[in-house]
């Protein structure tokens with residue numbers, strides 16, 4: 001535990017800068033109170049930056065980012081109808097490039113239904129689970145291609161690449177987390193009845209690692225069945241481990257049932273610490289409400305808490321968690337608040 | 352419209368035989384009433400059959416199935432813990448082999464929340480949409496492989512194969528269906544910000560076909576966002592078109608929000624009629640409740656209705672639909688019923 005932390009901040013596009021501003025304020029406040037120094041370096045990246053400079057993530061910027069202890073990330077992405085930016089370019093060349101270059105193999109996405117938050121489910125029960133999404137493999141690797149593009153004979157492929165190395169490390173991480181929860185339950189999700197090669201690598205890996213964690217109860221769900229349980233019995237889940245694409249899908253659904261992506265935080269974690277980890281709200285840049293102080297900064301604030309936890313300050317993370325919980329509990333009595341009003345309220349709830 | 356239909360019946364495993372028995376009774380009844388002859392030929396296939404014979408789908412059986420007008424399918428698959436059957440073997444070598452061999456490129460899955468059916472959603476609204484799932488391509492093709500299996504250097508790949516031919520025909524089908532609904536709305540779902548090659552083939556295809564259907568409103572959703580809307584605003588959907596894997600996931604979720612897979616019917620349709628189409632409940636073989644008359648046969652009955660519709664008897668299909676709707680509307684006042692009691696009640700509701 002060091003007495004100062006060095007954080008790179010990438011506010012990004014749309015609502016990114018607004019929500020990150022609040023997260024930074026909260027981070028700064030709990031650090032100040034604890035006598036922890038915080039050095040913040042802002043990096044201007046994203047769709048807007050690409051429009052003015054043509055740059056997504058230059059090598060020098062990536063090298064500079066590597067020097068920090070961690071990265072706080074807002075959101076990036078062009079407005080859906082914006083034809084000036086090739087679809088998905090910023091997501092791939094900036095966000096995914098960061099995850100892959102910095103080897104963020106544990107994409108950690110906690111889902112908790114806070115008391116007082118309305119869920120779209122009629123009877124959600126006590127929902128409190130964590131998805132450990134693999135972050136560096138699967139169908140996200142960018143393999144594949146197209147032949148005879150634009151003709152009636154076009155063939156387009158996408159290759160999901162999965163390695164024992166990649167699956168083992170994320171499965172081990174998930175078991176370690178499951179061993180520390182009260183329920184000690186791990187659900188692994190795939191589609192191994194159809195995707196046999198990748199599926200069986202996952203299956204064998206889970207079975208092998210399970211031998212080292214006899215205290216953890218393991219169950220398997222096909223991804224389609226997992227979506228059913230997420231709406232019919234989300235309380236059954238404790239730790240879920242799954243691949244990059246299934247994790248993408250399940251965590252958006254998980255965010256929806258726990259009150260929306262305005263509350264869902266995530267960490268893109270390099271557990272080996274060979275490069276800085278990155279913390280970001282699960283939500284996107286929401287260009288339609290950008291600059292209007294309408295976005296909920298809670299997911300960004302909770303992402304800052306995950307950052308503090310990762311950097312060895314779990315008590316500061318917990319302090320933020322409690323403040324957020326308190327703020328959320330009082331929400332139903334309040335009218336709509338601006339982004340910074342919510343940030344200020346969370347800061348007020350810290351004390 | 353012929354005066355008799357020739358149907359192959361594959362009851363399969365687990366609850367398959369029980370639910371198919373009721374579907375056959377209902378089919379027979381509406382056909383009799385209309386003076387439509389029904390010839391039924393039962394085929395014994397599935398996990399149990401494999402255990403006794405080692406056969407999944409012999410060439411001669413496939414050839415025989417091709418001679419029928421349509422296939423009514425129950426469910427197949429071994430019990431999850433059954434180690435005698437390689438995982439997924441029956442699903443791939445029987446169910447998927449039928450879909451691929453008989454070129455079932457339109458996997459049609461209607462989702463309707465019937466009045467009286469409890470949804471896990473607090474405020475579902477009026478849910479009535481159809482998913483047109485591509486059935487012969489995508490990550491389901493069985494391409495890919497593994498290298499250095501079982502070692503720490505293992506690499507396993509899954510290749511999603513997508514062709515202009517395959518995407519065009521299913522997208523055109525979905526547009527045709529959308530043009531016939533009241534709302535005339537088509538949502539296409541993919542993940543084209545990450546899966547660029549397949550995603551852009553889908554995107555370009557949808558844009559091209561849309562030109563022929565100016566009356567249809569089109570919107571695009573990433574698959575992760577689609578799962579959010581399915582729980583926060585399912586009433587927004589009319590026709591959804593998507594690939595084989597995303598369709599698998601979305602239709603289980605859709606079944607869950609509309610009261611469970613006990614009600615979800617599907618058609619695996621060859622729109623060119625070069626081979627028989629196949630109709631099956633979305634649910635699996637549910638070995639845990641098999642043989643106990645606990646399964647709801649409604650999904651199988653509604654699958655028989657889709658079969659009649661496909662074979663040119665929409666009025667008979669509608670008759671079954673109304674009877675099911677009536678039976679469902681009275682359910683909340685009734686205690687649990689057996690599989691055949693539900694079948695009988697639907698028959699009683701026909702008149």
Ligand SMILES: CC(C)[C@H](C(=O)O)[C@@H](O)C(=O)O
Pocket residue numbers: 091092095096248282544545575
């Ligand atoms: C923006 C997109 C590339 C990203 C992903 O698919 O991982 C997002 O959906 C997420 O879940 O963080």
Ligand SMILES: CC(C)[C@H](C(=O)O)[C@@H](O)C(=O)O
Pocket residue numbers: 193194224442443446447599633
């Ligand atoms: C059993 C399995 C192969 C099948 C699929 O994945 O298509 C099932 O989940 C379905 O949706 O019909």
